[in-house]
Amino acid sequence: MILDVKDIEVYYNNVILAIEDINISIEQGQIVSLLGANGAGKSTCLKAISGLLEVEKGRVTRGEIYFEGKRVDQLGAIERVKSGICLVAEGRQLLKTLTVEENLKVGSLIRKDSASVIKDDLERMYTYFPILKQRAKQVSETLSGGEQQMLVIARTIMMRPKLLLLDEPSLGLAPLIAAAVISEIHRINQELGTTILLVEQNAALALPISNKAYIITNGRVALCSTPEEMKKIDLRDYYLGRKRAAI
Numbered sequence: 061m062i063l064d065v066k067d068i069e070v071y072y073n074n075v076i077l078a079i080e081d082i083n084i085s086i087e088q089g090q091i092v093s094l095l096g097a098n099g100a101g102k103s104t105c106l107k108a109i110s111g112l113l114e115v116e117k118g119r120v121t122r123g124e125i126y127f128e129g130k131r132v133d134q135l136g137a138i139e140r141v142k143s144g145i146c147l148v149a150e151g152r153q154l155l156k157t158l159t160v161e162e163n164l165k166v167g168s169l170i171r172k173d174s175a176s177v178i179k180d181d182l183e184r185m186y187t188y189f190p191i192l193k194q195r196a197k198q199v200s201e202t203l204s205g206g207e208q209q210m211l212v213i214a215r216t217i218m219m220r221p222k223l224l225l226l227d228e229p230s231l232g233l234a235p236l237i238a239a240a241v242i243s244e245i246h247r248i249n250q251e252l253g254t255t256i257l258l259v260e261q262n263a264a265l266a267l268p269i270s271n272k273a274y275i276i277t278n279g280r281v282a283l284c285s286t287p288e289e290m291k292k293i294d295l296r297d298y299y300l301g302r303k304r305a306a307i
């Protein structure tokens with residue numbers, strides 16, 4: 061198990077209960093999806109794993125998070141990045157005044173690899189997202205929404221995470237572009253072996269590339285199953301909290 065989230069509870073500002081009780085486990089090399097309605101607690105989960113809750117006055121008040129067998133929930137966000145946990149948050153957080161290529165290079169700054177290995181990786185990002193090569197010298201704030209999303213993912217892959225946390229990568233993208241981004245995420249997983257925890261509103265996009273998925277409702281796991289099983293049932297009952305599987 062590369063990630064083991066055990067019975068966590070999360071509060072914001074000590075008063076808002078965002079996660080009541082969530083368990084998530086991911087094996088090395090898997091893609092696991094977190095699905096669920098607005099406000100269910102998906103982003104909060106990713107923030108708890110990446111250590112970025114504190115920025116929003118959030119706190120894990122119960123439970124434990126293990127990464128590669130070591131407890132990480134008391135580590136700071138930077139230490140978790142150094143150990144290989146990287147988050148692509150909701151919204152496209154780019155260094156707006158830098159070019160596409162400069163943004164990608166910033167991603168690699170935490171690595172100790174040689175310049176030639178980094179250069180190879182840069183080229184690799186351009187094979188995943190060819191549009192970024194065409195835009196390499198363009199200032200990133202002038203990219204389209206879809207291009208910015210691709211850049212923020214590619215920049216995070218330049219950090220070579222062991223566990224990539226992706227918060228709604230398809231949000232706001234045209235359907236074809238969303239499908240293309242999801243398919244490159246799958247390719248990154250297959251080619252680089254990066255383990256991925258993917259938050260998605262769109263189950264139809266996420267399930268085909270997932271090994272396992274969780275539906276989160278009101279800060280709890282309503283269902284944990286394989287995509288094959290999920291295809292057979294009406295997920296709306298779980299999204300809306302009308303049904304909950306015994307987990």
Ligand SMILES: Nc1ncnc2c1ncn2[C@@H]1O[C@H](COP(=O)(O)OP(=O)(O)OP(=O)(O)O)[C@@H](O)[C@H]1O
Nearest residue numbers: 072076078096097098099100101102103104105116
């Ligand atoms: N910074 C914050 N301060 C206070 N409450 C918050 C904060 N962030 C989230 N919450 C609350 O925590 C709950 C879970 O929010 P979260 O953002 O994790 O949901 P989500 O599943 O990611 O939803 P969406 O699909 O809309 O992104 C919500 O009730 C939300 O209002």
Ligand SMILES: [Mg+2]
Nearest residue numbers: 102103104150
């Ligand atoms: Mg969210």
